[in-house]
Amino acid sequence: MNKFWSDMVKRAEPYVPGEQLNVPDIIKLNTNENPYPPSPLVREAILEELEGQLRLYPSPTADGLRLAIAETYGMSKDEVFVGNGSDEVLAFSFMAFFHPGKPIRFPNITYSFYPVYAKLFNIPYELVRVNEDFTLRAESFFGSEGGVIIPNPNAPTSLYMELSSIESILINNPDTVVIIDEAYIDFATVSAVELVKSYNNLLVVQTTSKSRSLAGMRVGYAIGHPDLIEALVRIKDSVNSYTIDRLAIAGATAAFKDREYFDYTVKKIKKTRQRLIKALEEMGFHVLPSQANFVFASHAERAAVELYMQLKGEGILVRHFNQPDIENYLRISIGTDEQIHSLLRKLQQLLPVPRQR
Ligand SMILES: Cc1ncc(COP(=O)(O)O)c(C=O)c1O
Structure with a gap:
């Protein structure tokens, strides 16, 4: 101290x-x-960018990258936010959607960054105990006062929660934001992105660090209703307009194009x-x-x-x-x-x- x-x-x-x-x-x-390693197209795109305009600031809105992500999921660009790793996207989301004085809920066994953000931003939290077999009971997340955050699949347990359970959590938290942290979703079955059009309180957070081999580049993203995306942009533009550099924008865009x-x-x-x-x-x-x-x-x-x-x-x-x-x-x-x-x-x-x- x-x-x-x-x-x-x-x-x-x-x-x-x-x-x-x-x-x-x-x-x-x-x-x-x-x-x-990442797709060979990533290297090509980065080398091309290196020859180009590194002396200039990157695009503050990273439109090309957001479009590539939006196209991958059949969404529109205004439903996509990008940040410096999903850790940053999560930190911004805590600031944008959770409130001091209103407890949020997350599992007692989960990604250990959640309590770190909660303490930093003065957001109280309730730990929801996982079952004996480490599965989650959807009902335990119903009616939260401040919001919910759950990784799916959960870390470090690796267990996946069915979309029907996630949908029930969304329905039973109509006035708060439910964040589904899908860092590992590409190794699972179905993403909650398909629920975004139906639930304006759902924010799905993903990353290029795992399935797209770009942990060293730091590009994460969120998909949600445009009003939620606007909130994240307001936070970002109050902290740092350029969270993703030119090489990362070029590299990550190429990674999404190499299906x-x-x-x-x-x-x-x-x-x-x-x-x-x-x-x-x-x-x-x-x-x-x-x-x-x-x-x-x-x-x-x-x-x-x-x-x-x-x-x-x-x-x-x-x-x-x-x-x-x-x-x-x-x-x-x-x-x-x-x-x-x-x-x-x-x-x-x-x-x-x-x-x-
Ligand atoms: C559940 C979960 N969410 C988010 C992250 C952060 O990923 P990144 O900041 O590399 O996008 C991780 C990293 O291991 C994770 O396990």
Whole structure:
């Protein structure tokens, strides 16, 4: 604490991101990045932009990128907001739609940035307990005073909530905004974007960091009713007109235009996920039915923290959360087939042979 700090700084409890170890050859399966590079069209677009107008400010409205996103989802440009990673879009959304004094709701096991924003912006919150099997009960989110935010699929559990449940949450919160954080939706079945036309209180937030391999570029977006988008623009233009730089606008636009590459890598990751789940189950892990680019797994006979430490010692980084209810789980991002093969080989050495059933 310092006497010069504002109340806001004093309140802040900053988010701690997953380790980014600077060790070459490390197998990094801890922050749900995509193991494949972005589309080749991204590189081309960035190089072209580099030759061009970097001395000029980027477009404050990023129209080309918003149009590319809108076309991907069959929406119009005024239903799309873009920001510097979905983390920024989420932070702006907390400022735009949630109120000090009116508690919002989110699951007790969820993306750990939500309580960070809530504390920073002085927004009270109620934690909704997940069920024993980590699923969410839609009814627990009905009638919130200040709004709702849920990741779908949820992180770190990897579980997907059906659209009918989301729709019931929207219907039962007619006067507050419901944010569905779809960072991992491309590895699941159906997006809530299709509900946007019917519910003016729905904001769907997505990112290019996972399925489009652009975590290093920081481009996230929100899709919602134009009035919600206008609110986000008002916040953005009161903080920083140019949240996305020229290279990022060019690169992300190209990524949305390369549908074929996107489909190919997403399919590959889903296949690897299936193989990983099966192999982990054979080794005695309980693995939740993942619809994300990571799995959440617990071993009956070995403490997760020990496995985490041992894997780290062997140059394989996975994520362990020292948090009640999930301290015996590991979150493992889906890597390439080779990376997953190395992980499984190491686990085989570390684990006892499972008993015959
Ligand atoms: C649920 C969820 N939402 C949002 C994000 C943020 O993604 P980004 O800021 O890279 O777009 C993440 C990142 O891991 C996440 O897990």
